[in-house]
Amino acid sequence: MDLAIQCITKKYATFTGRARRKEYWLFALLYFIVNLVFAVIGGSLYSASSLQALNTVSIVIVLVLFLPSLAVTVRRLHDTDRSGWWVLISLIPVIGTIWLLVLLVLPGTRGSNNYGEDPLGSDTSATNAALSETS
Numbered sequence: 001m002d003l004a005i006q007c008i009t010k011k012y013a014t015f016t017g018r019a020r021r022k023e024y025w026l027f028a029l030l031y032f033i034v035n036l037v038f039a040v041i042g043g044s045l046y047s048a049s050s051l052q053a054l055n056t057v058s059i060v061i062v063l064v065l066f067l068p069s070l071a072v073t074v075r076r077l078h079d080t081d082r083s084g085w086w087v088l089i090s091l092i093p094v095i096g097t098i099w100l101l102v103l104l105v106l107p108g109t110r111g112s113n114n115y116g117e118d119p120l121g122s123d124t125s126a127t128n129a130a131l132s133e134t135s
Contacts, residue, residue, distance in 0.1 A: 004030040007072045008065070015084060019075035020108060020119040027072050031065055078115035079108035 004026040007019075038058045045051045074084030080103060089096045089103075111118050 001026060001030070003027070007068045011068070011071060011075075013067050013071055015071050015074045016078075017075055017116045018079040018108065018113075018119050019072050020079060021076070021105070023119070024072055024076040024104060027069070031069060034061060034065070073104070076104055078113075079119065080106050081109045081113040081115070 003023040007023065007027045035058075038054065038061070042051060042054050042058070045054060070087065073087055077084055077086050082103060086103060087100065090100045092099075108118065108120070111121075
């Protein structure tokens with residue numbers, strides 16, 4: 001979960017660099033859980049003033065998390081060696097959203113690419129070293 005928290009704190013509006021799949025999907029999970037919690041709380045409220053206050057808080061949270069969400073999506077696309085402008089493909093109804101989802105699920109390019117060093121660089125070298133020791 002540290003990776004998801006870093007997207008909000010340290011990399012709030014960082015559109016440069018690369019984000020590995022784990023970072024993107026942990027952030028997406030955190031975003032989903034926050035929205036789910038507010039939906040459940042909103043569904044359990046019966047008072048109109050309480051519901052209106054909760055809706056206001058929900059809108060503020062969505063607005064606060066919009067920029068980090070966009071930034072981590074762009075960094076994830078950078079990891080697959082694609083421009084961040086590919087986010088706009090989601091504006092095409094249904095097919096664009098599916099296409100973007102496929103791009104976000106694809107593994108990142110190994111080694112450095114046009115957008116920076118491999119975020120898994122240190123992890124893969126440690127894994128390769130461990131595998132060579134066991135052989």
